[in-house]
Amino acid sequence: MTGMLQVVLHSVTTAAVHKRGGAMGGIFGAFSDVSFSDWIAANNGDPRSYRMAVDLFLRSCAGYCVATYVLGIGDRHNDNIMITKQGRYFHIDFGHFLGFMKYQFGVKREKTPFVFTPEMAHVFGGTGTPEFERFQTTCGNAFNVVRRHLHLLVSLFVLMIPAEMPELRHRDDVNYLVQVSTPEKTDEDAAISFNELIIQCMNNTFKRIDNTLHILKHR
Template sequence: MVQEMLRNADLPQDFLTPYDPRIRAGTILIDRCKIMASKKKPLWLEFSCESPDGSPCQPIGIIFKHGDDLRQDMLIIQTLVIMDSIWQKNALDLNLMPYGCIATGYNIGMIEIVRDAVTIATVQRSKGGNTGAFKNDALYDWLKCRLQVEESYYQAMETFVTSCAGYCVATYVLGIGDRHNDNIMITEQGNFFHIDFGHILGNTKRILGVNRERVPFVLTPDFLYVMGRVNRRSSLYFQRFKDICIQAYMSLRLHSNLLVTLFSLMMLTGIPELSCVKDIQYLREALAVGKDEKTASEHFLSQINTCENLGWTVQANWWIHMFMGIKQT
């Protein structure tokens, strides 16, 4: 039905994408368009694309979404860009993937489709259906299967460890909630990244008044398995992950005033979960403002330890999410 409606729509032959005016999209590829299964039923749209030299290139994918205030997503993605610039200045390349996102009206907007990426839920289902949420080796096997060349595999491991560290720190500092396995994604090159930022600054997702999120950020047994951290045995990848996390966290703390000021300035915009002093206070506490470096470092290491101890609760939450067929992205 949506494809038939698109055939009858008066669409331009080409246009500049609103989230990145450097990209020019061509005619719509109707046979590739669909309605997505998630709660708001967004449209998956694809358009032809030509490179500047006229050679063909991969189609441009855009998700058109109605029903969510994408200004909050824009704020978080732009903050990720700022965090990345801070880390880059400190010689930390954490392979973040801040995809394009723009609100084009009231509860209407567009989101860039990241190519060659799948959700963690898709990876887990490929291992054993809904029970794949409890398969600690699911993600490891998925990556290993796609990286037959040894050099590519080790490069992907480095990318996974750095990007996982970057998003663990960022999602903790920004208090991003509702972290189920349908809004965490991975590429075949090992890039780990989060999508859908409907719950921020400690405003976690609740079902019937019960908080289903018991951990400060997502670091599940299957992520640890990829790093070689099995049954708490020592692992060079896991040690590198922790070292990168501390470096990234301490770098952000040096710019606490910048981050707090930026969010304070946005309080009057009407963004749903940035409306009171309590929301700003979460940011200050997450950055351990006023604490010395040693205390702050120990604080974040304790968060990693909490994630290790309670990783099974996340797996159980993800299994419920898959079993119930909940898709909220």
């Protein structure tokens, strides 16, 4: 019956960015490719701060793509993801994890293994650019770092079973971590697989539809 609250100053939800950003702002702002890049530019006026913000967005985005994938974080709509004025991208509200995804009206809300949408890629130039390749490399490296510490991660989760969290009650629940970490693959193959997941997530439009419906419901 206790919890922890962290206040992150100078940050807004990505839903707020969607609603105010780009020519398609408002209800359909989630379909605007320039919503994130325009918001970062508006809060980082000089070229140096803008470059730093884009770099921070790229690295934090890569970290959270890997972290939410490995931990199986669910309920990833645009009110559960935030961004600071300096470009740091981060997730909040971790009520669903280890692959226990949220359903609404019998429909699974998560259609992709993690959130990576076109407006995120647009911040660092989109596919085919050196910065996008750097993002993919960063993701692959981060994924392999986690994989190398899989035994520690599993041990920590097993230690939490007595806490009786709704989605972590049995040792079998921890198997999710092992399955997604693909310990049987080489580092090179694991990085390639994660890069394929990035493209898969970016090409799936359901998250944008889900974000739009969330904006409509909570406007």
